[in-house]
Amino acid sequence: MCWIFQKGSNVQGLQTIATFDPLRDEFIIDTPNDGAIKWWIGNAAVHGKFATVFAKLMLPTHDTKGVSDMGVHAFIVPIRDMKTHEVLPGIEIHDCGHKVGLNGVDNGALKFRSVRIPRDNLLNRFGDVSRDGKYTSSLPSINKRFAATLGELVGGRVGLAYSSVGVLKIAVTIAVRYSLLRQQFGPPKQPEISILDYQSQQHKLMPMLASTYAFHFATSYLVEKYAEMKKSRDEELVSDVHTLSAGLKAYVTSYTAKSLSTCREACGGHGYAAVNRFGSLRNDHDIFQTFEGDNTVLLQQVAVYLLKQYKEKFQGGTLTVTWNYLRESMNTYLSQPNPVTSRWEGEDHLRNPNFQLDAFRYRTSRLLQSVAFRLRKHSKTLGGFGAWNRCLNHLLTLAESHIESVILAKFIEAVRSCPDVSSRAALKLVCDLYALDRIWNDIGTYRNVDYVAPNKAKAIHKLTEYLSFQVKNIAKELVDGFELPDHVTRAPIGMQAAEEAYSQYAQCSGF
Known part of the structure; x- marks a missing residue:
């Protein structure tokens, strides 16, 4: 069995190295300092016998540098003896200690000191090393190989x-x-x-x-x-x-x-x-x-990809399915808000999925356009990293807005494809509440650009409260729809048979 682990969120910048030794046809795994120790490894402290280790692959060269960095690769490293279960030479393992939760999970920290492994222990789908130390890969660059490896x-x-x-x-x-x-x-x-x-x-x-x-x-x-x-x-x-x-x-x-x-x-x-x-x-x-x-780091990955799609749109590139609304958004969604529709406040209009999805995508499109402009402006004086840091909260909001747009789009599709009429009506009610509640929670954004007039904002708030009341009337059926039996919820106050809840709770409390 193997456990995959890496150092923190900056995987591409990890410090663990795997240096090829052509004389012995082996890789030497090293943890260069305490900052590169591998933490929170599942099954490491007590049970694990092997680990999948991400490390920078270093190949010897004949120039003044001595070694060449080929980027992050994955290696199978034995950490305990198969028979005795003793920790192998050169490997330090420590328990991560008591945690806030999930204490049934065996988490450990590992450090490597010149641990030798056979050349065949390189996981070589995206890059390989021959017996004489030659490197080959179907992918042309370190970044391409890194992206493919991380995709796993x-x-x-x-x-x-x-x-x-x-x-x-x-x-x-x-x-x-x-x-x-x-x-x-x-x-x-x-x-x-x-x-x-x-x-x-x-x-x-x-x-x-x-x-x-x-x-x-x-x-x-x-x-x-x-x-x-x-x-x-x-x-x-x-x-x-x-x-x-x-x-x-x-x-x-x-x-x-x-x-x-x-x-x-x-x-x-x-x-x-x-x-x-x-x-x-x-x-x-x-x-x-x-x-x-880390969630903040992951949202930045979303923002990076959105900015890449934004750039490709202007260069005539194609957009993938999840992001193709951006092509239209740069034209339709970013035009001046219609002063007539910004005042429409009828329930049919507010519960129209086209209005709801347009509102979500309009917000995402404006955030994308404005953050792209801010990044260009600040990069002239602060550089790329400084500009990114200056706009970081804006970028995180952009990423969340896009994900909300995807979530709503998938919900609307689910409602439309529901075959049962009564179930579809219930799902439509729930979907409308989700959409309008999100719009109301960020109503300031829509008001600031006159996408929603004051009377319409008031109507959205009022309808959201009414929809909450309507959803309340079918709340029992909705949670029953999750089909969670009592042995899964395992909470006396959440039992399916309400009449048994208090007696079960009292029994658990010793009455």
Whole structure:
């Protein structure tokens, strides 16, 4: 078994080296300093026998340099004896210690001191070294080889995005079921009402429920594209999936992390009980924001790709499927907002998917155009890195805006393709809430450029609250649609049979 690991987020700048020794036909793996130690390696501290190590491949030369850097490659390195399980010479392994969550995972840190491995231990799909030290590759540059090698790691991001939606489904299911069960206050001399009947509770949970459905369809699409990529290995598709997986992983895991706390608060004191799982879900999920790349770094990858597509549009290049709306956006979306449509406030117009998707894409297009202009301006005085850092928050907002556009597009497609009439109507309601809630949350952006007039902004807010109320009426059916049995949710207050919830909870508490 092998475990893939690398140093931090800057994989291309990692310091671990693998130097080829032609006399012994071996690579020598070295960790040059403590800053290059490999941390948080799954199964390393106790169980692992092999590791897949990313290192810079160094080949000896006959010039004054002595060695040539061929870029990052992957190597199979034994770390423990197969029979005795003893740590092999030259390898240091340490346990990463107690963690905030996921303490069932065996995480360790590794350091290599002149560890020798056979030449055949180079994973050579993208580059190979012959017995006499000659390097060959089907890819012409270090950057191309690096991109291809990194593409093999995309599966981790796809899995995290999809798994994060699963965690969000559990949390939302528990919170919604408890909110339907828990009764508190109400009109004088009348029965108490469920706390989900309160507008404030609907405001907390219904847009979150809508987002959960939106993320489900978006991550399902990502899984499909990933499977297609693995079969076809089409270069454009590899690049597309790499960027989309980075963006969805970052966006969805960040949203889920915040939502777990909201769900806990929505369940009051009972949400604080360990048996109802919000604490363990929050602690175990928290690292999702760091696994397979820090979310802030991943969003920057999305921004880089958007800027590349923006540049190619003006050079007459083709755009991949996920990004092709940018071609139209540079023409249609960035024209002056129509003073007539900016005032339309009818429900039919606001619930029209064309309006919703145009609004999302308009925002992304303006952000892309404005950040491209700012980068050009600041690079003249600050240089490339300084300009990027000056515009960093703008770039992150751009990346999030694009990912939201993709999510909405996939949700709209799912609604249109739903074969059952009643289910399609329910999904349309949820999709409208997702779209209008997002527009309202960033209403300042639309107001600043007169895309939405004051009366229309007010109508969007009012309709969002009404849609939350309507979604509340079918909230039970919507969470039941996740098909999470009680042994998966494992929270007494989130049981499917509401009449058993309090008795089960009381039993868990020792009554």
